[in-house]
Amino acid sequence: MAVIEISQDEANTLIQMPKVRINDEIWHFPGRGRSINIPLLSEDKRNNFLLDIWRGRLELNKITYQNRVHQMIILVRLDLTGKPHKNPDEEIIIGPHIHIYQEGYADKWAYPVSPDSFSDLTDQWQTLKDFMTYCNIVQEPNIIAGIE
Numbered sequence: 528m529a530v531i532e533i534s535q536d537e538a539n540t541l542i543q544m545p546k547v548r549i550n551d552e553i554w555h556f557p558g559r560g561r562s563i564n565i566p567l568l569s570e571d572k573r574n575n576f577l578l579d580i581w582r583g584r585l586e587l588n589k590i591t592y593q594n595r596v597h598q599m600i601i602l603v604r605l606d607l608t609g610k611p612h613k614n615p616d617e618e619i620i621i622g623p624h625i626h627i628y629q630e631g632y633a634d635k636w637a638y639p640v641s642p643d644s645f646s647d648l649t650d651q652w653q654t655l656k657d658f659m660t661y662c663n664i665v666q667e668p669n670i671i672a673g674i675e
Contacts (some may be wrong), residue, residue, distance in 0.1 A: 535630040542602050545570045547666035554670045560584030565668045594662040601634040612637040623648050
């Protein structure tokens with residue numbers, strides 16, 4: 528698979544770009560071992576994005592929220608649980624962490640989650656709302672609780 532890179536300025540612009548749902552479809556929050564990929568658009572309808580939600584199969588609290596552009600480029604990913612992450616500079620990030628696109632490294636860099644941006648990481652719904660705010664999703668998709 529070819530690696531697609533964008534500049535840091537473009538990534539920053541795309542992260543901050545207001546995003547909206549494409550329609551009023553109802554999405555069910557995924558059950559264990561499942562995922563959903565929700566299409567989004569920029570407000571000007573020029574850019575397509577995806578909001579991905581993954582749930583772990585065995586560990587109930589293992590959830591990943593991700594925002595992508597151009598189908599493949601991960602702009603932001605929030606990992607709530609899992610193994611410690613090793614950054615390209617060998618720094619180890621333990622606990623919940625957020626990946627933010629870095630030119631030349633894609634999503635390889637992770638940072639500790641700031642309580643200024645994420646108010647309660649133990650609440651999956653609040654964390655999803657905080658993630659959508661962080662990614663500037665100004666018109667949220669219709670997501671309801673799924674069946675376990």
